Amino acid sequence: MYESWFDLKEKPFSLTPDPGFLFLSDSHQKALDHLLYGLESGEGFIVVTGDIGVGKTTVCRTLLSRLSDRFVTSLIVNPLLTEKELVRAILEDFGGQAPPGTKKDILDALNRFLLAEAEAGRRPVLIVDEAQNLPPTLLEQVRLLSNLETEKRKLLQIVLIGQNELKEKLSLPSLRQLNQRVTVRAGIRPLDRKETARYIGHRLGVAGGGGRDLLSDGGEKAIYRRSGGVPRLINMLCDRAFLSAYTRGSAKVEPKDVRRASESLADHGGGARRFLRWIPWVATPLVILGGLLAAHAGIF
Ligand SMILES: Nc1ncnc2c1ncn2[C@@H]1O[C@H](COP(=O)(O)OP(=O)(O)OP(=O)(O)O)[C@@H](O)[C@H]1O
Ligand SMILES: [Mg+2]
Missing domain, CATH: 1.10.8 (Helicase, Ruva Protein; domain 3)
Structure with missing residues (x-):
């Protein structure tokens, strides 16, 4: 609406993570470097955390656009799934075919897919965005996937991206094993x-x-x-x-x-709270005035 007034060609502050607007602050750049370097050097487990709205998904998109062809990726953004659905979603996002059947059948298919990719010289990476929403059972499933390996190296590298509560989740006693596997951690801070x-x-x-x-x-x-x-x-x-x-x-x-x-x-709650704060100032004189008028009319 205001674009032409300010001589702008497009909306400057849209809420989509458009890579054309990418701005790499010190901590965005560091997180991206950690991710790229970690994946290149074959690290098994990488975790990136940060406050709400700080740019985690934006960094994730940038990572996807900067990974070389040697990598194949599976991106999971809605982790509210059952274990079986999660494994199916991972395989399908890699471009593999998930067979009908039990979770084990799909896991076997995923394993075969990952082996074939490794033989073709490609390196599969699973990226889970909004990983703070993964319940501990699914996080444990993800850890089990990180066990898939050949004698030489891991078949699957895993990146978990999530809000700060992911850090707290990973420090739960039940997830100690997973937490120990994390070799690269990066945090995205708000801008100064x-x-x-x-x-x-x-x-x-x-x-x-x-x-x-x-x-x-x-x-x-x-x-x-x-x-x-x-x-x-x-x-x-x-x-x-x-x-x-x-x-x-x-x-x-x-x-x-x-x-x-x-x-x-400001949310409506805030507006309502402000309104309630004014009530005594407005209501008290009205009550006094009403009382005076009533007394004058001889009601009391
Ligand atoms: N480095 C950046 N460069 C340009 N724009 C950015 C950057 N980081 C964030 N933004 C802007 O802020 C918006 C929110 O960023 P993003 O969705 O990446 O945050 P998030 O950390 O993933 O949030 P949430 O915690 O809700 O998942 C983006 O849509 C984008 O418009
Ligand atoms: Mg996000």
């Missing part, structure tokens, strides 16, 4: 103040912003303060703040636009 400014500038640049400064210093600071440097929140706030600046006819986003953006994004 400078990275937030560069991130916003980068997205505006990709959207055709021509490097003009579209946010005042105060506006930029307010975005950082209210988003904590979490990219998804930065996008949501910026989108609304640009809309607010546009409706004011302003060439720059100012702190008041960010404040408005943040208010419009």
Whole structure:
């Protein structure tokens, strides 16, 4: 809506993980390096964690686009499956055929598929996004898959990507065995103040912003303060703040636009809480006034 006002060719703050907008902060870059290096060097188990909306799926997509042809991948994004469904989904996402039958039948087919890939010189990688949602039984199933190996090396490398609670899950006593297998761990942090400014500038640049400064210093600071440097929140706030600046006819986003953006994004609960806070201030004088009027009319 505001794109033409700011001379932009496309929406700069959309919520899709579009690789064209990729911005690698220090910790995004490190996580990607750990993943690429870990997979190249044949590490069996890699875990990447980070806060909600910090860019884990974005890094995962980038990884998929940067892996060489020697790798074949299976990406599982909805881990709310039974054990049998999980094994089937893994094999099918690799491009293999899962036979009907028991879990063991499908596991055998997966094993055969992985052996054939290894013989053809390819390296299968299983990537589970949103792995914090995997119940312990499925995590244990994933660990069992990591046992598939030839005499020389693992048949399957595994990457688990998830929110910080995945770390807590992995430290459960029942998952100690899995936790011990993890050889590479990387964390994705929210952006710091400078990275937030560069991130916003980068997205505006990709959207055709021509490097003009579209946010005042105060506006930029307010975005950082209210988003904590979490990219998804930065996008949501910026989108609304640009809309607010546009409706004011302003060439720059100012702190008041960010404040408005943040208010419009606040959940209804927040709005309701604010309303309830005002009730005593409004209701008390009304009750007093009502009492005075009633007394005057001789009701009491
Ligand atoms: N490094 C980045 N470069 C560009 N945009 C990013 C980056 N990281 C995150 N984003 C933006 O933030 C949005 C949220 O990122 P993403 O979906 O990758 O987060 P997530 O950590 O996987 O979130 P969740 O915890 O909900 O799974 C993306 O759609 C994208 O628009
Ligand atoms: Mg994600």
